[in-house]
Amino acid sequence: MQKSQRLIQMMMRINAKPSFTVRELADEFNLSTRTITRDLLELSELGVPIYSIQGRGGGFRLLQERLLPPISFTENEAIAMFFACQSMDYFSSLPFGEGADSALHKFYHYLPADIREQIDRLKNRIMFWNPYRLMSAEILQTLLKAIMTGSVVNIEYKSSSGVSERKIQPIGLYASSGYWYCPAYCFTREEMRQFRVDRILSATLNESMAGREDVSQKTLLDKPNKNDRKQITLELEMTNKGVWLLESNTSFGPFIQQCEDGSGSLTMEVAAEDMKFYVDLIWQFGDEVKVVGPTEATAYIHQKIESMRLLYHR
Template sequence: MTPIKEKGERNLSKAVRLNELRLYINRVKKFKVNDLAKEFNVSRRTILRDLEELSISGVPLISEVGVNGGYQVLEEKNLLSVSFTKEETFSIFFALTSLKHFMSLPFESEYESIIRKFYLNLNGLMKDEIDSIKNRVDFQIDNQSEEVPFLKELFMAAVENEPLCISYKGVRRDVQPIGLYSRYGRWYCPSYCYLRKDYRLFRCDHISELEITDREDKIKIEVNNLSDIISSISQEKEYELVVQLSPTGVKKYQSNSWPNSNLVESNGQAVVYGSISETDVDFLADYFIYLREDAKVIQPVELVDEIKKRISVLRGLYE
């Protein structure tokens, strides 16, 4: 049953009033019902109902009896102190949903807790809207088939400027991570390499061991734009990419084009020109095998050879 509005109550929607009430009690820390009723121009009965609903939703309220009694918040720091519009709420939900297909995340357990708390703190109407749309959107993270055990440690080392000793493809390396980025569903860690005395790009799933080192020559790395640093790392070879596409291949390319590539259509033929890095070869080999006759790689020869090698392995399975 919808509560009857008391005479003279302020004309605010319940959701807005609850949000403003949450922010208000977080600011004043200790309060009385009469003070809240006066502040929001509503009755004591309405305020008591609101406090009960906030308490059920997780706001830690405690009451004190006596002349100087009232209510106070047990842990103010745990309150949500930001108000979101409907569109902003949807944006946050989509962002959180996009992460669920990653096999590995820097903060996996925290991610599950965040999305649960975010959902539980929505009002009833917004929960209904999220429920109605959550099966209407999905994301696919291509080719992430390997778990990455050290993402959190790499990220925290980057934040705290901590040097690490890693085992990379079986070789011990002293590095200082700068950050993390994902490409084609794989995680990479741009880092300063003490052996090469330069920045290098490391694929995170190739790191099998990791430990903090106590180097005296630790450097302080200031990162203003991670993308610029990644693009300036010259560890990887660059190959020119040329791929012929069928009409079906063109549609697939247009729905999910590759970075650093352009489609040229002329005289009934479609060709993609672009560039790829050395670490992209193994991913694109799997990708073009998946496209079968809809894509023919002309170059680089390294990619063509990798595709042939994988086809040979597959043929051997059935011979």
Template structure:
């Protein structure tokens, strides 16, 4: 059993008896591996956000919240390959890049059979040039969007002109592999798009922003024809 399959199996083993805990020794015997291997696997699951926890003392061990785990996902081989390609496109400049990695680990751990094999086979054949992005800037933008907070930006436009802006974030636009923060710019008193890799600094002001409609801010711009991605239709209310 490879490590990915074992991680998934550990989750299912803990789920089967939850909320009762299992000891590391019992899990090691179940999967015929050393206790140190199980301990490392459990720490990996915890670090990637799987709700496993250690219960100390007599009768303790490791347990999982069964309501917060993924059941087995029965992807087709094509669906698994499509997901692999989509995940490969998430680089350092992509919004929520860090969360993408942990989400991918959870999804991969829930795959089995032909889908898992197809994903692993394609993953071994994809390469990418390293992308460089400032994680602090990306995190500030993500948090501002989540909390609807005003941001102060230092920005360099396509012509190389630098400026400081105070903006009210509305959403994100993706086009030709680039990501843009769409916001109401208080400095320009209009809707503007700020390419994420051209933002030199981003700092929250602590001020609550007014709500803005993304498509409304794009009216009259080169991106006025932007529409919600079809792949995200199942997530939209």
């Protein structure tokens, strides 16, 4: 066996069993303890985090963060992996600590020179842009750890009704429009809820409370929806430009019925509690989109118009 192959196999063996002795490896690889000791020293110089155990029995141990063996990539795979990692650059906070930046740096550093040149030419020409949203990386990391371990988290959450303390068991994290969201079982409300991470003021793992097994089995495919809550029918009329403005919005686009002259209408069911949210989205389009119903929505529009009139009244 070539030495390079032996070192790769030894790295995989160490990853599988972090605590070992030189004699164990020598017997497994049918080599002398002296050769194994030299190999371990070489792996350590290459960055494998091995340290010796002092005292009776002795031996070696791998630090908490294990290393993966080398993986071969084609040129296209390497470029795809680089930009997949770089796609996270435009999030203000990530739940991975410095791991993402460190991985991207290593990946780029060890690419062949010609591939690095290709990537350099693409820098600032391909972006996965997200609006900048300020939030805590530490809170994201706490939530990620809770997801991995099925733990409960104590949080302070700021909603429209004020700040409240909750105990939640997260089922996942996902990002949309620059925001991070955390669907979780709320022990306070005794149901699945969705929390926006930038509204979580603090988050700590609850060491004394066990998570629910049924919740730990859920994924983001089980995240809560509001179809089982009271619904209202939102009705809109749009000019040609209004259709153009709304058709790219994933909340409205699928429901637009376009007329022959280019104008359009829309009828969709929304949760009653979200009515103001949808009307506020529509408000930005001015007279290009008209709210026809329900009466609660048109009344809210009149209220907003009156507030604006009073604000600018002289």
